Amino acid sequence: MSQVLDTPPPTTTAPPADVDLAALAARHGLAVSGARPTLPEYVRQLWARRHFIAAFSTAKLTAQYSQAKLGQLWQIMNPLLNAAVYFLIFGVLLGTKDGVPDYVPFLVTGVFIWTFTQSSILAGTRAISGNLGLVRALHFPRAALPISFCLQQLQQLLFSMGALVVILLAFGVPVAASWLLAVPALVLQFTFNAGVSLIMARIGAKTPDIAQLMPFVLRTWMYTSGVMWSIEHLLAKHQDWPSWVGPVLQANPPAVYIDLMRFALIDSFHGSQLPPHVWALATGWALLAGIGGFIYFWKAEETYGRG
Numbered sequence: 001m002s003q004v005l006d007t008p009p010p011t012t013t014a015p016p017a018d019v020d021l022a023a024l025a026a027r028h029g030l031a032v033s034g035a036r037p038t039l040p041e042y043v044r045q046l047w048a049r050r051h052f053i054a055a056f057s058t059a060k061l062t063a064q065y066s067q068a069k070l071g072q073l074w075q076i077m078n079p080l081l082n083a084a085v086y087f088l089i090f091g092v093l094l095g096t097k098d099g100v101p102d103y104v105p106f107l108v109t110g111v112f113i114w115t116f117t118q119s120s121i122l123a124g125t126r127a128i129s130g131n132l133g134l135v136r137a138l139h140f141p142r143a144a145l146p147i148s149f150c151l152q153q154l155q156q157l158l159f160s161m162g163a164l165v166v167i168l169l170a171f172g173v174p175v176a177a178s179w180l181l182a183v184p185a186l187v188l189q190f191t192f193n194a195g196v197s198l199i200m201a202r203i204g205a206k207t208p209d210i211a212q213l214m215p216f217v218l219r220t221w222m223y224t225s226g227v228m229w230s231i232e233h234l235l236a237k238h239q240d241w242p243s244w245v246g247p248v249l250q251a252n253p254p255a256v257y258i259d260l261m262r263f264a265l266i267d268s269f270h271g272s273q274l275p276p277h278v279w280a281l282a283t284g285w286a287l288l289a290g291i292g293g294f295i296y297f298w299k300a301e302e303t304y305g306r307g
Contacts, residue, residue, distance in 0.1 A: 123149035124197025195289030250275035
């Protein structure tokens, strides 16, 4: 007959109540798993991964149309087809081209610049929720994802700008020194887009259903941004509108960046059609969205990919 002896479980000794656990952990080199770094450290980490951000955005752009027979031509054809549809509906059927010089360059510029903002925000909304495998598998600043998606859309816009230049020349718009103003305008718009994308990435990470709502929000925003029609002519037709409507429409961020690009590229679009202090307004929107969106996203850094 064998006798089974039960081994008593090992006893653990809890640290005394007066021990500073944080100091104890620091002394042994322990840190909180997934803790949010300080803002300067976060910026340094993000800068250290700038090559990953650039490579990731380029890879996503290349893969976007890899299954299509026309391949990367769709980067130019998509906005051009959108512009053609808007020209038929708004320019011809609704008559918004009446009184607008160089309406086709006016419309195509608006569509291309608006598409840049729209695509950046939509991609940013899904940046975290659509890449949970990557977020949970690797440790990196999560802001790299929405920023890389904005960079992808900027690269796509630059491809489209080649087609825009051809359209401008075909409709008799001359090359001018003012075209150089497109560069700072795009830098400010990219900063604005990245900031809004970071905000939407945090909201989308917590509430993925927001991605289903955003196309409707953006479509409404597009109709108030002067993409297909002239804000100046609309306000002239409706002088009975409240006095605040005009400044609000002109200060609308996408409308500001669209107007700046039209002013830079189209010689018939004059400075009198721009809102007052337009460059200060464009810079203010860029800084407000860029810095505010970055801080807002960083504050939830340790929550992404959990739950």
